[in-house]
Amino acid sequence: MKTAIFIDDLFLKHDTGSYHPETPERLKAIQEYFEKKNLLNQFVLLPKRFAKKSEIELVHNGPYIDFVEQLCKKGSGYLDGDTPVSKDSCEAAKLAAGCGLEAIDQILEQKIERAILLVRPPGHHSLKGRGMGFCLFNNIAIAARYALQKGFKKIAIVDWDVHHGNGTQDEFYREKEVLFISIHQFPFYPGTGAIDEIGEGEGLGYTLNVPMPRGSTDADYKKAFENRILPKLIEYEPELILISAGFDAHKLDPLGGQELTTGMFEWMTEKLLNLSKDCSKGRMISFLEGGYSLPALAESVAVHSEVMLD
Numbered sequence: 647m648k649t650a651i652f653i654d655d656l657f658l659k660h661d662t663g664s665y666h667p668e669t670p671e672r673l674k675a676i677q678e679y680f681e682k683k684n685l686l687n688q689f690v691l692l693p694k695r696f697a698k699k700s701e702i703e704l705v706h707n708g709p710y711i712d713f714v715e716q717l718c719k720k721g722s723g724y725l726d727g728d729t730p731v732s733k734d735s736c737e738a739a740k741l742a743a744g745c746g747l748e749a750i751d752q753i754l755e756q757k758i759e760r761a762i763l764l765v766r767p768p769g770h771h772s773l774k775g776r777g778m779g780f781c782l783f784n785n786i787a788i789a790a791r792y793a794l795q796k797g798f799k800k801i802a803i804v805d806w807d808v809h810h811g812n813g814t815q816d817e818f819y820r821e822k823e824v825l826f827i828s829i830h831q832f833p834f835y836p837g838t839g840a841i842d843e844i845g846e847g848e849g850l851g852y853t854l855n856v857p858m859p860r861g862s863t864d865a866d867y868k869k870a871f872e873n874r875i876l877p878k879l880i881e882y883e884p885e886l887i888l889i890s891a892g893f894d895a896h897k898l899d900p901l902g903g904q905e906l907t908t909g910m911f912e913w914m915t916e917k918l919l920n921l922s923k924d925c926s927k928g929r930m931i932s933f934l935e936g937g938y939s940l941p942a943l944a945e946s947v948a949v950h951s952e953v954m955l956d
């Protein structure tokens with residue numbers, strides 16, 4: 647079975663200004679690295695698909711979506727102090743959300759087994775009615791909602807971005823149909839993700855936070871995966887695994903404070919791939935979140951993608 651990839655030049659038009667770490671250069675660096683290694687042509691390319699307003703509304707409220715649209719029409723503005731938008735940002739964000747829906751449809755039609763979505767803007771901090779932390783629409787949460795609508799009953803989201811995926815956690819905090827697991831630097835932006843945040847009501851026990859102190863290494867992450875994350879996933883038996891794949895826990899990252907090597911992203915992908923073969927028929931979709939050292943990002947996305955090729 648095949649692994650798909652999605653990358654598009656429209657993502658380069660989400661302009662965050664001169665001094666922002668979440669730049670179009672990030673995707674250009676990945677693209678160039680993939681070309682050099684002749685990687686792209688080993689994947690199925692997903693067609694372009696924009697999320698409709700009704701699909702974005704699976705997670706976000708109408709007034710917020712309209713607000714983002716209006717701000718972009720004006721040409722520029724800020725969703726919060728860290729989150730600027732430009733003229734084409736809303737279209738880029740609709741495409742970032744839409745390719746997740748396309749990947750789910752193609753998985754259901756058995757055209758592909760896995761997908762890697764190299765999108766920007768990222769999504770995991772974005773809340774129902776508020777963008778924050780470089781994120782406009784919550785791409786992975788929208789995809790999970792869409793997959794539930796299409797009949798999946800148990801979905802696991804694994805978020806290994808160095809920052810806690812607060813938006814995604816919020817969305818699924820009170821339900822058991824989506825298991826949310828986040829491993830992140832703590833304490834750190836955005837402040838959430840403490841070990842005692844474990845879900846509420848029906849969702850009690852279906853949120854797992856694995857906070858890691860600054861300076862954590864590959865060995866620390868491996869231990870956390872083996873002792874906490876993998877057992878939780880095995881017990882849950884997800885039918886679909888979604889990854890919030892940020893690469894800002896890399897030791898070269900200028901924003902994160904962790905010490906992971908590129909090889910750790912290979913290791914984590916391998917573990918999840920093996921697990922997905924056992925319980926979710928190999929079905930796995932990764933969404934690019936953060937990662938701000940261009941060389942580390944390009945190299946880490948490449949090893950992640952090579953494992954996903956299987």
Ligand SMILES: [Zn+2]
Pocket residue numbers: 807808809892894935936937
């Ligand atoms: Zn991040």
